[in-house]
Amino acid sequence: MLRCLRRRNEADLRGGAAGVTRVFSIFERIGMGGGGKVKAVYHRMNALAEMDEFDPVLLTLDHSPRQKLNFAKLQADGIIAPRVRCLSVPEACLDAARAAGVQPFDGFPVYDRKERKGNKTLYFRSGVEVMMDRTKPAPIGEITKRSVPHPQGEQLFTLIGGALHQMVQRKADGTVETTDYVQSLPIRWLKTKDRAFSIGRNLITDTICRMQRVYGQNVFQQISWGDAAVFFDGVTSAYLAPVTDARRALFLHADHRGPAGDIVPRSKFLIENFKGEAIITSTHVHRAQIAKDVVPAAPVHVIPHFCEADRIRAGTRRHLVTVSRLELVGKPIDECIKAFCRIKDAFPDVDYLIYGLGAGQSDLEDLIARLGCGDRVKLAGYTTDPADVFQRAIASVYPTMTEGFGLSILEALSAGCPVISYDVNYGPREMITTGQNGELVAPHDIGAIADAMTRVLSQPAHYQGSTHTGLERYTRAAYLENYRTIVRALAAGTTGQNDT
Known part of the structure; x- marks a missing residue:
């Protein structure tokens, strides 16, 4: 089994078949939400x-x-397609480590006896325990947690x-040292304190870095890309x-924009100095705004997101819903709760269900308790099936202070669910027509939000009947062709001549 797993890992690191363009998307970390x-x-x-x-x-x-386990779970749940592969940066550096002659770790304690107790294996030398393993099966292979005493x-x-x-070592002074290995070869080492970067070492080149971004770049440049295309999502990894x-x-x-929609100065610098062949956004109004705010370092293309129009299921629609990250600075759901409390008595059969997780959850729980509306306003937790939520809802409420596109808006409309959204740049204005498939309201205006809820709840059939208008711009076929075009252009070095 170990030989099979190693062969599979080797294949992952080598890449796809000849004549196939590898396309990377840089991701900080994989979670189960998002x-x-x-x-x-x-x-x-x-x-x-x-x-x-x-x-x-x-x-x-x-x-x-945890990254490997999360990725395996996302694939098992059908969220990520089977053909998509996942590599960490150290895994992508394996060829460089081998070329540099990096040797596998061989520093585990020597032992003269081992003893099995349940899922534990204890290792002894001269009667003293020197190491302990806890092993369990997992979708990514057998996982062993090995603890070794150290002064x-x-x-x-x-x-x-x-x-x-x-390997992770937590020291008495509060520092944490982490060493990342690939097939037992040490690739990088990091020391943090209180979760803040202290110092890092590239173990392939034995280079010490005292700045986090320099450390990230120093390891990243060990990757052998070949003829790949690489997508950087947002300025955080640019x-x-x-x-x-x-x-x-x-x-x-x-x-790259603050809560008020203004471009962040550091983001402006990164966009104007981006080292690459193309900049992409998801709406035409956003591309126009980019042209006003900055002098982009590369041609700007538009690739809208997609969401196929679902066949609207028969059945009773109930309740207002919000599907969103619970982060109240950028997503002020608290304002929508206050607005709903103003109109809830006029619609006694309608509750307000809020789906999502985030740092603002405890503040929302306190607000609900303070307003005494817990019987009508409910935090429903994270959903892996927003389409089902929208299919059963009268309307979606989407509070946002800055929105490049607003994928939840598109998901709701495709499920026949009208949307009440804040009137902010850029996506809401491109998808919602007030009085037809939803309502656009000014942020922070509790009265206006309450009035929009009243209008939609008073004539839901009118709004629901217009939700599919304009969705032909966001089909899967168009989306696939847009990405085929941009990746081919990247590979050919002709992005300056294409406008997706």
């Missing part, structure tokens, strides 16, 4: 997986074992399929573009 930006990346990877000419690879900056703090190693993957020897595209969502 908002519109995360969904947009998954949609892109799945779309590329439908086309045999592309080999889609999700490249994560995080190397923790400066216990070392906890993780092995996957028998190969060393990571600093890696200058050391990426491949064709590069920067996809701008909304994370």
Whole structure:
């Protein structure tokens, strides 16, 4: 079994078949939740997986074992297509480590006896325990947690399929040292304190870095890209573009703008100095605004997201819903709760259900308790099936302070669910027509939000009947062709001549 797993890992690291263009999407880390930006990346990877000419690879900056488990779960749940592969940055550096002569770790304690107790294996030398394993099966192979006593703090190693993957050591002074391995070869080392970067070392070149971004670039430039195309989603990873020897595209969502919609100064610098061949956004109004705000370093293309219009299921629609990250600065759901409390007595059969997770959850719980509306306003947790939520809802309420596109808006409309959204740049205005398929309201105007809820709840059939108008712009076929065109242009070096 270990030989099979290793052969599979080798294949993952080598890449796709000859004549196939590898397409990377840079991802900070894989979680089980995520908002519109995360969904947009998954949609892109799945779309590329439908086309045999592309080999889609999700490249994560995080190397923790949890990343592999999360990716396996997302594929098992059908959220990420089977053809999509996932590599961490250290895994993508394996060829460079081998070329540099990096040797496998061989520093585990010597023992003269071992003893099995349940799922534990204890190792002894001269009667003293020197190491302990806890092993369990997992979708990614057998996972072993190996603890080794150490004078400066216990070392906890993780092995996957028998190969060393990571070591974490927590010291008495509060520092944490992490070493990342690939097939037992040490790739990078990091020291943090209170979760803040202290120092890092590239173990391939033995280079010490005292700045986090320099450390990230130093390791990243060890990757052998070949003839790949690389997507950077948002400005948070754009600093890696200058050391990426491949064709590069920067996809701008909304994370380069502050809560008021103004471009963040550092983001402005990164966009104007992006080292790459293309910049992409999801709406035409956003591209026009980019042209006003900055002098982009590369041609700007538009690739709208997609959401096929679902066949509207028969059945009773009930309740207002919000599907959103619970982050109240950028998504002020608290304002919508206050607005609903103003009109709830006029609609006694309608509740307000809020789906999502985030740092604002406790504040929303406190607000609901303070307003005494817990019987009508409910935090429903994270949903993996927003389409089902929208299919059963009278309308969706989508509070947002800055929105590059608003994938939840498109998902709701495609399910026959009208949307009440804040009137902000850029996506809401491109998808919602007030009085037809939803309502656009001014942020922070509780009265206006309440009035919009009243209008939609008073004549739901009118609004629901117009939800599919204009959705022909967002079909899967158009989306696939847009990505085929941009990736081919990247590979050919002709992005300056194409306008998707």
